[in-house]
Amino acid sequence: MHESDNVSIYQKIRRDPKYLELVKRRNFFQLLMTILVLIGFYVFIFIVAFQPAWLAKPVSQGAATSMGIYVGVGLMIAFWILTGIYIYRANRVFDVLNDELIHNYRKESHL
Amino acid sequence: MKHIIFFLFASMGLCTEAGAADLLSTMDKISANLPAIIMFLIFVLITIGITYWAANRTKSTNAFYTGGSSFSGLQNGLAIGGDYMSAAGLLGISSMVYAKGFDGLVYILCYFAAWPVFLFMMSERLRNLGRYTFADITSFRLNESKIRLMSAICSLTVVCFYLIVQMVGAGGLIELLFGLDYWIAVVVVGVLMTVYVSFGGMIATTWVQIIKAALLGIGGVSLALLSLSHADFSFEVMAAKAVAVYSNGIKLMAPGNFLTDPVTVISLSVGLVFGTMGLPHILMRFFTVANSKEARKSVFYATIFIGLFFLASALIGLGAIIGVGTDSQFFEGGRIGGKIIGGNNMIALHLAKALGGHLLLGFLSAVTFATIIAVVAGLGLAGAANISHDIYARVIKKGQVTSAQELLVSRFATIVIGVVGIILGIMFKDLNLTFLVGLAFGIAASANFPVLFLAMFWSGLTTRGALFGGLTGLVSAVLMVVLSKSVWVIVLGNAHPIFPYEQPALFSMPLAFIAAYLASKFDHSAEAEIDRAAFFDQEVRAQTGIGAAGASVH
Numbered sequence: 001m002h003e004s005d006n007v008s009i010y011q012k013i014r015r016d017p018k019y020l021e022l023v024k025r026r027n028f029f030q031l032l033m034t035i036l037v038l039i040g041f042y043v044f045i046f047i048v049a050f051q052p053a054w055l056a057k058p059v060s061q062g063a064a065t066s067m068g069i070y071v072g073v074g075l076m077i078a079f080w081i082l083t084g085i086y087i088y089r090a091n092r093v094f095d096v097l098n099d100e101l102i103h104n105y106r107k108e109s110h111l
Numbered sequence: 112m113k114h115i116i117f118f119l120f121a122s123m124g125l126c127t128e129a130g131a132a133d134l135l136s137t138m139d140k141i142s143a144n145l146p147a148i149i150m151f152l153i154f155v156l157i158t159i160g161i162t163y164w165a166a167n168r169t170k171s172t173n174a175f176y177t178g179g180s181s182f183s184g185l186q187n188g189l190a191i192g193g194d195y196m197s198a199a200g201l202l203g204i205s206s207m208v209y210a211k212g213f214d215g216l217v218y219i220l221c222y223f224a225a226w227p228v229f230l231f232m233m234s235e236r237l238r239n240l241g242r243y244t245f246a247d248i249t250s251f252r253l254n255e256s257k258i259r260l261m262s263a264i265c266s267l268t269v270v271c272f273y274l275i276v277q278m279v280g281a282g283g284l285i286e287l288l289f290g291l292d293y294w295i296a297v298v299v300v301g302v303l304m305t306v307y308v309s310f311g312g313m314i315a316t317t318w319v320q321i322i323k324a325a326l327l328g329i330g331g332v333s334l335a336l337l338s339l340s341h342a343d344f345s346f347e348v349m350a351a352k353a354v355a356v357y358s359n360g361i362k363l364m365a366p367g368n369f370l371t372d373p374v375t376v377i378s379l380s381v382g383l384v385f386g387t388m389g390l391p392h393i394l395m396r397f398f399t400v401a402n403s404k405e406a407r408k409s410v411f412y413a414t415i416f417i418g419l420f421f422l423a424s425a426l427i428g429l430g431a432i433i434g435v436g437t438d439s440q441f442f443e444g445g446r447i448g449g450k451i452i453g454g455n456n457m458i459a460l461h462l463a464k465a466l467g468g469h470l471l472l473g474f475l476s477a478v479t480f481a482t483i484i485a486v487v488a489g490l491g492l493a494g495a496a497n498i499s500h501d502i503y504a505r506v507i508k509k510g511q512v513t514s515a516q517e518l519l520v521s522r523f524a525t526i527v528i529g530v531v532g533i534i535l536g537i538m539f540k541d542l543n544l545t546f547l548v549g550l551a552f553g554i555a556a557s558a559n560f561p562v563l564f565l566a567m568f569w570s571g572l573t574t575r576g577a578l579f580g581g582l583t584g585l586v587s588a589v590l591m592v593v594l595s596k597s598v599w600v601i602v603l604g605n606a607h608p609i610f611p612y613e614q615p616a617l618f619s620m621p622l623a624f625i626a627a628y629l630a631s632k633f634d635h636s637a638e639a640e641i642d643r644a645a646f647f648d649q650e651v652r653a654q655t656g657i658g659a660a661g662a663s664v665h
Contacts, residue, residue: 009657010647010648010658014647014648019651019655023650030232033231034228034231037224037231038228041220041224041384042380045217045220045376045377046377049374049376050373052367053365056364056365056366056367063347064350065346066213066365068216068366069213069350069364072216072219072220073216073422075220076219076220076418076422079223079224080414080415082227083226083227083410084411086227086230086231087408091404095404098654098655101655102655102656105657
């Protein structure tokens with residue numbers, strides 16, 4: 001496999017509508033997931049920074065456990081679920097599209 | 112405020128708390144140390160055996176830097192977890208929860224939130240574009256000599272600071288746990304690291320990391336479950352018991368015992384989240400798997416391990432409020448509420464003794480020692496790759512070098528790093544180095560991350576922009592830390608800090624992005640045109656993996 005072979009293939013792929021569609025969908029999905037995590041995280045951080053009393057409330061009358069514990073651990077669980085969703089979709093959707101795309105160019109790139 | 116860096120420091124694997132002598136005189140030295148020493152020796156024997164086996168497979172630069180890219184996602188995920196969870200992930204987080212309660216959970220979220228973002232935005236692209244080091248990616252389409260040199264220097268700076276802190280922390284901690292002299296502990300860590308890395312390269316380093324991560328996970332989770340079992344496996348029961356004996360009562364469950372200044376909280380979160388994505392030894396792990404799919408899996412598994420491990424550490428901290436905080440044997444002079452023997456970082460180990468006796472204490476001590484060595488090995492390998500691959504093979508020799516020559520240089524570089532680590536570790540024994548972890552994360556977030564991010568995502572980035580951005584991040588992070596309280600006042604002895612915050616990232620990272628953006632925008636050179644045009648082919652490789660360095664079978 002030579003670098004120059006790759007370059008000519010890259011230029012063909014760049015114009016391939018299937019590639020453009022894949023990139024658009026995948027980039028959107030990655031951005032969406034990232035924004036969800038960062039919003040969740042920074043809402044939490046800003047509450048810690050500016051409204052800590054909200055997190056200090058007990059979850060029920062007389063309970064020792066505070067809302068903050070639920071929010072913090074809940075966020076972690078939510079992030080775990082998001083990573084799971086990402087892996088699931090990447091395996092089921094994007095890898096399939098990507099493999100199809102590469103398959104079309106396989107001969108030329110000697111992969 | 113000065114404690115903020117201390118906890119950051121502590122949580123990365125270091126404790127240079129005074130009081131070693133007190134501990135040694137108080138603890139029943141022989142009976143406490145014997146199981147620990149035996150278990151540690153077993154660890155050393157096994158890992159030396161693995162290194163011997165790995166050495167036979169480390170005959171090329173590719174094997175040395177990546178282990179032939181033949182690790183599975185699960186193996187690499189464990190190893191990433193191992194790299195990230197240094198000794199005091201366990202000790203630092205548990206002591207933070209023990210002393211400050213809820214704010215420990217805020218730290219955990221800062222450490223944890225980096226990983227999903229890492230997975231979504233970076234993991235696949237990193238694997239598709241890089242080969243041995245993250246400088247492969249920053250210099251992919253830019254002027255290679257300039258950008259690679261800059262990235263290698265920033266990377267070495269992070270590695271070096273992190274390494275010194277680990278060494279000094281290791282010396283102090285091992286002195287406490289095993290009764291070894293400080294300098295012997297530092298030499299043992301340095302020599303073991305050099306042996307693992309120079310003979311066994313990435314294969315040995317990764318297996319050491321996997322074994323250690325598994326041991327640390329087992330130790331942490333069993334101690335957490337043990338403390339939960341004393342509260343009928345109910346978090347509420349445990350929390351109520353802890354609140355009842357905590358010095359500040361119900362405030363244990365509320366933020367603000369420690370993180371009181373909003374700017375510090377936000378800057379800390381920026382530094383930890385984005386700094387994680389600029390740590391050289393973590394970034395290097397992405398090249399040890401066969402393809403982007405495995406890279407993605409690695410981060411998925413790493414996210415699970417890291418989250419579970421930190422939650423276990425928090426439970427240990429909570430359990431220690433009940434199990435250690437009310438037991439006079441763990442306080443100096445037996446005064447409950449006074450100074451903890453060996454310092455607050457010892458509470459996880461004290462709890463192990465309280466709940467599991469000398470055997471569990473010995474196990475956890477041995478795991479702590481193993482953890483330090485494994486993290487140091489990961490750092491040593493990353494630093495060696497910067498020297499031999501980035502600086503020697505690519506910048507000085509322009510790629511005109513055989514695999515055998517480069518391998519020789521990388522082994523030599525490992526020995527140099529080991530020796531330098533030992534010397535600096537001994538030299539800085541009594542210095543207050545708390546600022547170095549903040550600095551390492553600050554530089555990673557401000558110099559490494561912005562350049563890496565823009566190189567992958569912004570077609571407009573030029574060589575000049577990357578240079579300005581990286582250097583702005585490096586210089587501003589260093590300056591802000593030097594002018595902050597932890598250096599300007601505590602180390603240099605001035606009366607007042609010039610920079611009012613302990614954490615630079617909130618300011619230095621945006622500065623780096625702005626500098627990179629402006630310098631690229633106003634770059635009208637011919638080189639800039641080439642840099643920008645090259646983005647689109649790079650993007651095809653990043654997206655599809657066509658042309659990415661493959662796995663070698665060995």
